[in-house]
Amino acid sequence: MPKNSKVVKRELDDDVTESVKDLLSNEDSAEDAFKTSELIVDGQEEKDTDVEEGSEVEDERPAWNSKLQYILAQVGFSVGLGNVWRFPYLCQKNGGGAYLLPYLILLMVIGIPLFFLELSVGQRIRRGSIGVWNYISPKLGGIGFASCVVCYFVALYYNVIIGWSLFYFSQSFQQPLPWDQCPLVKNASHTFVEPECEQSSATTYYWYREALNISSSISESGGLNWKMTICLLAAWVMVCLAMIKGIQSSGKIVYFSSLFPYVVLICFLIRAFLLNGSIDGIRHMFTPRLEIMLEPKVWREAATQVFFALGLGFGGVIAFSSYNKRDNNCHFDAVLVSFINFFTSVLATLVVFAVLGFKANVINEKCITQNSEMIMKFLKMGNISEDIIPHHINLSAVTTEDYHLVYDIIQKVKEEEFPALHLNSCQIEEELNKAVQGTGLAFIAFTEAMTHFPASPFWSVMFFLMLVNLGLGSMFGTIEGIVTPIVDTFKVRKEILTVICCLLAFCIGLIFVQRSGNYFVTMFDDYSATLPLLIVVILENIAVCFVYGIDKFMEDLKDMLGFAPSRYYYYMWKYISPLMLLSLLIASIVNMGLSPPGYNAWIENKASEEFLSYPAWGMAVCISLVVLAILPVPVVFIIRRFNFIDDSSGNLASVTYKRGRVLKEPVNLEGDDTSLIHGKTSTDVPSPNFGKNIYRKQSGSPTLDTAPNGRC
Numbered sequence: 001m002p003k004n005s006k007v008v009k010r011e012l013d014d015d016v017t018e019s020v021k022d023l024l025s026n027e028d029s030a031e032d033a034f035k036t037s038e039l040i041v042d043g044q045e046e047k048d049t050d051v052e053e054g055s056e057v058e059d060e061r062p063a064w065n066s067k068l069q070y071i072l073a074q075v076g077f078s079v080g081l082g083n084v085w086r087f088p089y090l091c092q093k094n095g096g097g098a099y100l101l102p103y104l105i106l107l108m109v110i111g112i113p114l115f116f117l118e119l120s121v122g123q124r125i126r127r128g129s130i131g132v133w134n135y136i137s138p139k140l141g142g143i144g145f146a147s148c149v150v151c152y153f154v155a156l157y158y159n160v161i162i163g164w165s166l167f168y169f170s171q172s173f174q175q176p177l178p179w180d181q182c183p184l185v186k187n188a189s190h191t192f193v194e195p196e197c198e199q200s201s202a203t204t205y206y207w208y209r210e211a212l213n214i215s216s217s218i219s220e221s222g223g224l225n226w227k228m229t230i231c232l233l234a235a236w237v238m239v240c241l242a243m244i245k246g247i248q249s250s251g252k253i254v255y256f257s258s259l260f261p262y263v264v265l266i267c268f269l270i271r272a273f274l275l276n277g278s279i280d281g282i283r284h285m286f287t288p289r290l291e292i293m294l295e296p297k298v299w300r301e302a303a304t305q306v307f308f309a310l311g312l313g314f315g316g317v318i319a320f321s322s323y324n325k326r327d328n329n330c331h332f333d334a335v336l337v338s339f340i341n342f343f344t345s346v347l348a349t350l351v352v353f354a355v356l357g358f359k360a361n362v363i364n365e366k367c368i369t370q371n372s373e374m375i376m377k378f379l380k381m382g383n384i385s386e387d388i389i390p391h392h393i394n395l396s397a398v399t400t401e402d403y404h405l406v407y408d409i410i411q412k413v414k415e416e417e418f419p420a421l422h423l424n425s426c427q428i429e430e431e432l433n434k435a436v437q438g439t440g441l442a443f444i445a446f447t448e449a450m451t452h453f454p455a456s457p458f459w460s461v462m463f464f465l466m467l468v469n470l471g472l473g474s475m476f477g478t479i480e481g482i483v484t485p486i487v488d489t490f491k492v493r494k495e496i497l498t499v500i501c502c503l504l505a506f507c508i509g510l511i512f513v514q515r516s517g518n519y520f521v522t523m524f525d526d527y528s529a530t531l532p533l534l535i536v537v538i539l540e541n542i543a544v545c546f547v548y549g550i551d552k553f554m555e556d557l558k559d560m561l562g563f564a565p566s567r568y569y570y571y572m573w574k575y576i577s578p579l580m581l582l583s584l585l586i587a588s589i590v591n592m593g594l595s596p597p598g599y600n601a602w603i604e605n606k607a608s609e610e611f612l613s614y615p616a617w618g619m620a621v622c623i624s625l626v627v628l629a630i631l632p633v634p635v636v637f638i639i640r641r642f643n644f645i646d647d648s649s650g651n652l653a654s655v656t657y658k659r660g661r662v663l664k665e666p667v668n669l670e671g672d673d674t675s676l677i678h679g680k681t682s683t684d685v686p687s688p689n690f691g692k693n694i695y696r697k698q699s700g701s702p703t704l705d706t707a708p709n710g711r712c
Contacts, residue, residue: 061126062247063323069251073320074337076258076473078311079344081161081442084470087309087345088285088352089437090301095292096285100346102293102302107342110580111306113572114537116334116565117544118312120553122321123330124560128485129315132322133540137547142636143539144485146532147315150629151481153528154314156505157521158478159239160512161439162471163231165464167211168443170231172460179206180451199607203448208602211443215515217601218523219615222515229513233506238472240502243479244495247323250476257469257476262344264466265351271459272354277364277428281357282350284432300587303580304530309341313533313540316477319484326560352441353432359449360431367426368403372396374423375406383421388413400426439518442467522599523614527622531592532629534585539633541578550574597622 064070091099125132130144171178182197182205197205208214215222242250272278292298311317321330372395378384379395388409389395393402407425411418436445446463453459482501487494511520544553550573558564598613614622639645 061323063325064247065251067328069254070320070324071333071337072254072258073247073251073476074317074333075340076254077316077320077477078309078337078341079258079261079470080311080474081467081470082305082309083341083345084348084352084467085438085441087305088349089441090305091349092285092353092432094295094298094301095289096287098288098290098293099298099302102299103306104342106299106303106306106580107338109572109576110303110584111310111312112334112338113569113577114312114541115310115317115338116331116569117540117573118317119321119330119334120557120560121544122318123324123326123328124556126322126326128322128488129318129481130485131488132318133543134489137543139637139640140539140543140547140633141640142633143536143543144315145632145636146536146630147313148482148485149632150529150532150536151314151316151478152501152505153524153625153629155475155478155482156509157512157524157528158471159235159475159505160228160232160509160517160521162235162238162468162475163228163513164211164439164443165467165471166231166234167227168447169461169464169468172457172464175457177447177451177456177460178210179203179447180456196604196607201444201448203444203451205607207439207443207447209604212518213515214518214602216603217612218516218519218599218618220516224510225513225515225517228517229510232509232513236502236506236509239475239479240498242472243476243483243502244498246480246483246494246498247320250480254473254476257473260469261466261473262347264462265344265347267462268351268459269347269354271453272351272358275354275358275361275453277357277359277361278354279357280361280428281353281355281432284357284429285349285353296587300584300591303584304588307534307537307584308529309345310338311474311477313536314478315481315485317481319480320477322484327562329561331561331565352446355446355449356432357428359445359452360428362452363431364400364426364428367424368398368400371407371424371426372398372403374421375410378421383417384410384414519599519601523618523622524625526597528625528629530588531585531626534581534588535630535633538578538581538585541573541581545574545578 064073091097121132121136122128125135127135128144129147130141133143134141179202182193182202184191185194194205196209200208212228213222213225242253321333324330375384376395379386379389389406390402390409393406395406398406403426407423410421410423414421447460450456450459450463479498479501483494483497486492486497511517514520544550550570553573554565554570596613597619598611600609601612602608603610
């Protein structure tokens with residue numbers, strides 16, 4: 001093509017005439033991209049520029065104040081409550097230190113490549129999840145809507161946990177802590193310990209009765225718990241105020257919400273190391289059990305943890321990265337955030353088991369004291385001969401080693417009568433093997449350990465403030481994953497949308513602050529996110545690699561980053577990750593099918609948990625959560641495939657740009673238009689793909705790209 005500008009015209013039909021004129025190009029200059037093209041459709045002149053060049057829409061988009069602010073926001077989103085109360089449990093359950101190996105392998109195979117993929121498409125296209133996947137493949141535009149639905153489901157119950165943390169935080173300014181001792185009940189004749197508390201423990205009783213005031217089943221709503229309702233309202237007010245200006249407001253808060261948890265974890269670790277028994281907990285935690293590592297269940301749970309730890313599929317990663325500069329090195333960000341997440345999990349595991357080691361040591365000492373008194377009682381009664389007790393052992397002040405020696409001697413001598421003595425071995429490992437996770441770890445086991453700390457109110461305040469900040473960091477990303485795509489697509493005011501979103505979520509969230517609310521939290525946690533998110537991420541992988549084209553995507557990355565990413569990612573995205581994700585999806589479905597759907601209910605009379613199955617309506621809700629989360633994908637596909645929404649834009653020619661050249665070619669775009677919203681024309685769609693069929697041909701490609709989908 002000559003260097004001078006040309007006007008190329010081709011008549012597509014009687015109604016549509018398209019012309020491209022006044023395009024200045026320079027084939028010899030590698031630096032000059034195409035400058036201006038004008039499209040005249042039905043007599044109306046519209047100016048379009050390539051997504052890569054600075055468009056008016058792009059210039060108006062907010063941006064992070066600094067790279068540090070962006071990294072802290074991504075870290076705050078990915079590092080959440082699961083790092084503190086899920087990862088340590090999985091590590092202990094699945095082989096101790098040996099669990100770290102499959103976790104690291106799966107982090108490299110699934111975590112980092114898919115995290116890099118989401119960062120890349122968000123940064124390249126500079127839109128939320130709806131705009132990104134609509135841009136890549138309009139027929140798969142439902143992926144973005146599905147992400148928003150899942151985000152909203154998760155936000156509904158995740159903020160309830162923040163409300164619980166706020167309640168415990170507010171109750172921590174007391175000495176002694178209110179969950180330190182069982183309450184006393186007075187009647188006309190005498191005073192006695194609350195039976196429900198006496199049969200369980202002070203912290204367990206406080207959690208189920210004082211905090212939740214829980215009912216005995218999900219069918220017994222019991223009315224609203226006003227204390228938790230106020231805490232939930234406070235949690236949503238905090239989220240709303242932080243997110244009302246988007247990253248302009250939340251970006252300032254992440255400096256505290258993302259960094260403060262690390263300060264608390266390090267303080268807890270230092271304090272725990274100074275307590276008796278902490279080394280026992282850490283030794284128990286990281287003692288590798290290699291035989292467990294070979295079980296398929298370990299790899300499935302490690303893959304699931306990797307998947308959810310990085311926040312894949314939620315849309316928050318895409319939303320945050322869409323506010324980046326396009327030449328930002330998102331590959332470095334993906335690796336950095338992933339490993340920060342991993343090391344945070346390891347740090348939290350050290351803290352948890354150092355503290356639980358101290359707790360186990362305290363409980364073990366009480367056990368030894370009680371059983372030593374029982375042995376002395378048996379000696380006085382003559383049930384045990386004094387001759388078998390070594391003379392150097394003083395049972396009034398016995399050490400752990402001496403007690404175990406006495407226990408073993410009695411067990412051998414009184415072999416047949418030993419069970420009737422009801423003596424306990426008091427092994428610290430038995431206490432450490434009582435694996436707890438989730439709310440059981442944070443609100444029962446950890447709170448019990450902190451009651452034995454010197455200055456326990458201070459540590460309780462720090463711990464629950466840390467939980468609040470961890471939750472808020474994740475909530476910022478979750479709400480951003482809802483608000484950003486809707487604002488980009490429907491052009492509504494972010495402030496109004498954020499307020500409506502939070503207000504509606506609070507109203508729906510009232511089901512979680514009933515007396516039966518904890519059971520609904522379990523239901524949503526089990527069914528609203530796991531399968532839908534796996535399906536969403538599988539479709540994301542397919543959309544980029546097989547619909548859009550992995551080769552084109554790699555070229556786009558090279559153009560955006562300034563260097564070609566390692567071929568490692570090519571093979572991961574195209575072969576390994578899809579297979580691993582499909583395997584994980586099948587394993588999750590099988591596991592869900594084999595596990596009876598139900599929940600652990602707190603039975604007041606027994607003062608213990610009991611597994612109950614969901615009633616028929618509960619099963620209907622569980623199924624509805626999964627169906628509603630995935631429904632946008634087939635609905636949008638059918639709408640786009642069969643043109644149920646009229647497209648008034650007509651058939652347009654495809655314009656391919658290549659370093660100052662413009663070539664036109666007729667393309668049949670029936671049913672493949674970018675607009676998903678009530679038949680808008682391409683130029684009306686709030687998407688970076690101005691007129692879906694205008695995309696840039698990458699330099700260096702020998703052939704013309706006639707694919708109907710835009711290039712990111």
